[in-house]
Amino acid sequence: MSNKNEIVKEMIFPIGDKNNAFKDYFVGQSYLNMLTTERVGIGNVTFEPKCRNNWHIHHKGGQILLVTGGRGYYQEWGKEARELFPGDVVNIPPEVKHWHGASKDSWFSHLAxxxxxxxxxxxxxxxxxxxxYNKLK
Known part of the structure; x- marks a missing residue:
């Protein structure tokens, strides 16, 4: 998926607005559509090509990523980056330093x-x- 129109057509959930509330924690442009904030927070996060979030740590609860579109990466501190495709699931334990985001040539979307x-x-x-980032294939 090389452009916004292509990924929007294929998305199961709406892309949402520009993720301005968290823009200081991303390189590039991301979009956020919070699907629910009741009991379990679930957000549809979409990254433009080359966009990625900063290294971060989820204390206590952790996070699960459900990849829904495009191609991207997930990397834990001290480990090789893992390439992600639709249908991939990433279980991120609490207290693990990591980042995730789009590949250089594709939009990327996941449920967080x-x-x-x-x-x-x-x-x-x-x-x-x-x-x-540029060392990734």
Whole structure:
């Protein structure tokens, strides 16, 4: 999927608005459509090509990603990046430093499921450098 019109046509859930509330934690443009905030937060997050979020840690609850469109990456600190495609599921345990985002040439979309836990929080860290990102295939 190389352009916005193509991914919007194929999306199961609406793309949402520009993710301005979290723009300081992304390199590039992302979009967010919160599907529900009751009991379990689930957001449809869409990334333009080359867009990725900063390294971050989910304290207590963790997160689950359900890939719904395009091609992207998930990487845990100290490990190789994992390429993601529609249908992939990523279970992110609490306290694991990681990032996720689009490939250089594709839009990318996933449902982000916040695993509920007492005292859960999200800690945003440094951006994924262009040098590190550009090493991905």
């Amino acid at each position: 499921v916040e695993v509920p836990a007492d005292g859960a929080s999200n800690e945003w860290l440094e951006a994924v450098s262009d040098d590190d």
